[in-house]
Amino acid sequence: MEHQDIAAKERTALPAKPPYPRINKGARKTQIVVVGGGAGGLELVRRLGAKYGRRNHDIILVDQNLSHIWKPLLHEVAAGSLDANLDEVGYRSHCARWGYRFFQGSLESIDRQERTIRLAPVLDDHGKEVIGAHTIRYDMLVLAMGSVSNDFGVPGVKEHCLYLDSRAQADKFRRKLLNHCLRVSRAMLTDPAADERVKVAIVGGGATGVELAAELYNAASGLKYYGLEVFDESRLEVTLLEAGERILPALPERLSNSARDELSALGVEVREGVQVIKATPGALVTKDGEEIEADLMVWAAGVKGADFIANLGLEVTPRNQIVVKPTLQTVTDQDIFALGDCCAFVPEGGGPQIPPRAQAAHQMAETVYRNIRHRERGRKLETFIYQDNGSLVSLSRFSTVGSLMGNLVGGAMAIEGRIARFIYTSLYRMHLIGIHGWMKGLGLMIIGRVNRIVRPKLKLH
Template identity: 40%
Template sequence: MNTIVIVGGGAAGLQLATRLARRLGKPGLAEIVLVDRSPTHLWKPLLHEVAAGRLEPVVHHTSFALQAERHRFCYVQGDLQAVDRINRTISVAISGTGHGEGGQLQSIGYDKLVLAVGGVTQYFGVPGAREHALTLDSVSSAEQVRERLFTALRRKTAQAHAQPQATTGTVRVAIVGAGATGVQLAAQLRRTSSVLNRYGIHRLDPVTGVDICLIEASPAVLPGLGARIADRVGEQLARLNIRVQCGARVTSVSESGLTMAGQAPMQADVVVWAAGIAAPGMLASFGLPVNAKGQIRVLPTLQSVDDEHIYAIGDCASCRPQDLDAELPTRAQVAYQQALYLAQALPRRLAGKHAEGFRYRDYGSLVSLAGSSAIANLAAPGKDSGWHIEGRFAALLHHAVYRRHVLAIHGWGRALGMTLAQGLERLLAAGTRLH
């Protein structure tokens, strides 16, 4: 029986494992193995809500072990260490045991290996960025952003109680990178500052007392998503009193703030780095061809250009379908469509049948700006500018994208139950974590 090993339990990897298990695992046509370092999955586009305290992670977690038991695939918790392409095995450091001398390594054989390990924060060699800036790579890093902000707010409030006649000062948040992650985080943090003020968690003015600044090296926010949506998002950010500095290049980050080229140092209580992603450095050690970002070069079939048994999808793959002139961007909808493609193509290949190459369809862009505010520019047949949608309908559309993900991995019954439970949690709680 063939063994398909999927490394990485993000949105693409988990969905692929679940779909292949339904199609191949349950009938006993193949063994499906999912490897991930974490015990749980959280949809990555929700991390900015975790960082702002808008979302309780445990309510939205999916347990890999539980998912594996329900859908009959095997789950291994650990870190990928090496790929032996000759013997078709991978080495995994089992979580909690360490690796190397005295540690526990597990060897897993494969007939087909799918690398869906995602990306890591790209610091562009900026001194101090890795050491002092926070990121949104994981639930734990998002929690660090929330804790750092809450600590700063409490500190300023304590100063106000100790010195009632003194100026309380301002909590300053600097977000480097005005792509979708940075923009959405900025909007959510503005909402959080208002909610926490309403409940007395801090005494600062929710607008003037919490300064939020977006710093972007490109000429405009949301580079690559089109001028129309960038302009409208820029207007919304201005209404939220979020400062935006475009065409600004960060040259260093310190414990107390950051410095931009040609400007005086900026003091900041919280610095979040959301300026870009690159493929994990370990991929280059597997002997597979990679691009300048360390992404594995793949054919239109999503197979490595020099190893037909290894596939790569999502942010770790450098893919240029035959009908496009450029590599696909690192976007969630790319990874989602690649997972759907492999869920159909792999069973055909194992059965000795031909599978057409992957074709990508750009459905447009969607940016959530907290609460019931969102902006979308959707692709429309025969209309170059697409359909532009704002407000509650766009926010509902953003919510529907997440629910589609939940439905894909859990099915209708559990997806409905989770939706009701999560809705009740938000209805009965304050809407933002208060501690």
């Protein structure tokens, strides 16, 4: 009864005064559930598992997929420059190594009174139920479900455009791209005078759109060495559409201009100040009434939280992001934390909302890890402080642009070329260390370097 009274007080709208009560259930294990195996969620369960193990704690990761791949690499998977099978992390083997449990499933609802979550049934490719709907109890719950593309309600986008939110979507794009390349290659062999091309239209001039546009030309230049003798980058037409005044608005204008020039030199048609109002089966319709024909249309114009988040009983923003306190606890329930793209964090004292970046998810995972430990000990929780380390955008092997140490120098330290490329690569290496630890992380870096030498440059299946 005493525990129930404490739990009820913690679920009230008013925050409990520190020190916070311990989450000790006596003989029962403390159960910490993390929903979402992205960069932040996977790093968090690795650290919790390494710290607590399975003796007095039960750390559980829930994800609808069976494996993890770093989301900033999806544009390379889509273009075929990266074989995701070599870089993905299987949750079942990872949990065996780090002392947590993995459940496959999609979050359906949260019962805050009973402290349980309900997972939807898992279905196979034919719609047959593999795992039935079930519930999992929690003492502390962490929501790290990432984000999805925001179509802003534009008609036809869901039906006719492709997204790059997941490994499955990236694989789907790659298959469609290769089919169109094969079609053009075959047409050129049949009729050398034919002027066939693969047309790709990308909506959104942020990092995803810019990186995909450059990576497509890198992949196209290599296809002639893998059986498509008459196909090269000259048979590729990529149009990048940005509704704002310039691409890469998060970067200084000089770097944005540099990226535009680099893309134009590759052959990308960069069109800024163009708003898409409709998507049809074979074209995008702009606000001015122009139709831009394309074989493949990719929507990368912004992100939001998944629609189901709005039905979890938590306070959310219009973009379905969960509103959190400075401690990264949800404002609705102190037993529920949120981190990464699915949460809306505004610094104390005001300022803009923290952008949906991998570095933010990494930093939030560290704070949530420490705050879970503080709650275990009944200590005051820490306030999350975001350190803006800048932003980097890769233009494949052609160039890299970005700015460093945003908090220290106001984002004014602009870098390009080899140094920027090295730092961009280092971000992925730090991710590997975050989810695998130093020993295995370093080993995977070496293996990855060897694979780049001995493996095919493109994945064509």
